[in-house]
Amino acid sequence: MNAQKGFTLIELMIVVAIIGILAAIAIPAYQDYIARSQMSEAMSLTGGLKTSVYEVFSQDGSCPKNGTNGIAAANAINGSYVASVTTDGNGTATGGCTITATMKAAGVSTGIQGKNLILTMATTAAGGSATWTCSSNAEQKYLPKSCTGV
Numbered sequence: 623m624n625a626q627k628g629f630t631l632i633e634l635m636i637v638v639a640i641i642g643i644l645a646a647i648a649i650p651a652y653q654d655y656i657a658r659s660q661m662s663e664a665m666s667l668t669g670g671l672k673t674s675v676y677e678v679f680s681q682d683g684s685c686p687k688n689g690t691n692g693i694a695a696a697n698a699i700n701g702s703y704v705a706s707v708t709t710d711g712n713g714t715a716t717g718g719c720t721i722t723a724t725m726k727a728a729g730v731s732t733g734i735q736g737k738n739l740i741l742t743m744a745t746t747a748a749g750g751s752a753t754w755t756c757s758s759n760a761e762q763k764y765l766p767k768s769c770t771g772v
Contacts, residue, residue, distance in 0.1 A: 654763055657731035660703040662766045664723035664739040665756070667699060667707050671721050675709055675743065676752045685711035685719035703730045717744040717752060725760075734760050739769065 674693055678686040686709055688696040699707035705726045711719035721741045725734050737760035745752050756769035 653731065654733075657733050657764045658766060660730050661725070661734055661737075661739060661758075661760065661764050661769075663701045663703050664707075664725060665766045665769060667701055667704055668721040668723045668739060668741045671699070671707065671709060672741065672743075672752075672754060675719050675721060679713055679717070679719055679743065679745075679752075683715075684713040685709065703734075711743070715745075717742070719743040731764070734764050737764075739765070 671693065674691070675686055678684065678691045686693050688694065688699075688709055693709055696706040696708045703726055705724050708722045708724070709719070710722065713719060720743070723739045725737050725739075727736045737758060739756065739758045739760070741754045741756055743752050743754055756765075758765055758769060
């Protein structure tokens with residue numbers, strides 16, 4: 623007797639269907655991962671300015687603006703996915719300084735195009751330390767874990 627060799631059409635169709643289902647789940651998850659990694663650049667660039675902003679605030683109680691106190695112009699602080707990083711805010715006894723990263727309008731994932739990531743400084747009553755809170759107008763799923771509060 624001859625043994626049958628190869629796959630039947632039904633078996634091949636089942637394999638193709640399984641691959642299609644896996645792709646339908648994996649591709650959106652991968653796109654979210656890419657967007658989150660691009661937003662992490664914004665977190666990195668804003669985080670690099672925390673010390674400079676806090677130093678100016680602790681010395682004179684004001685929030686530095688770009689182009690002053692050794693902080694570069696907003697459009698000079700950029701990256702592959704970040705268009706600019708702006709320092710601003712109104713210095714109060716409890717902080718109030720902000721560092722805002724604006725994502726590029728093109729060349730980044732569609733869910734984060736033109737979105738902002740904002741670090742806001744708050745100080746203790748004694749003025750000895752600062753804490754930074756993170757907020758964004760991007761969807762929560764695109765934010766780095768250090769910004770989600772999770």
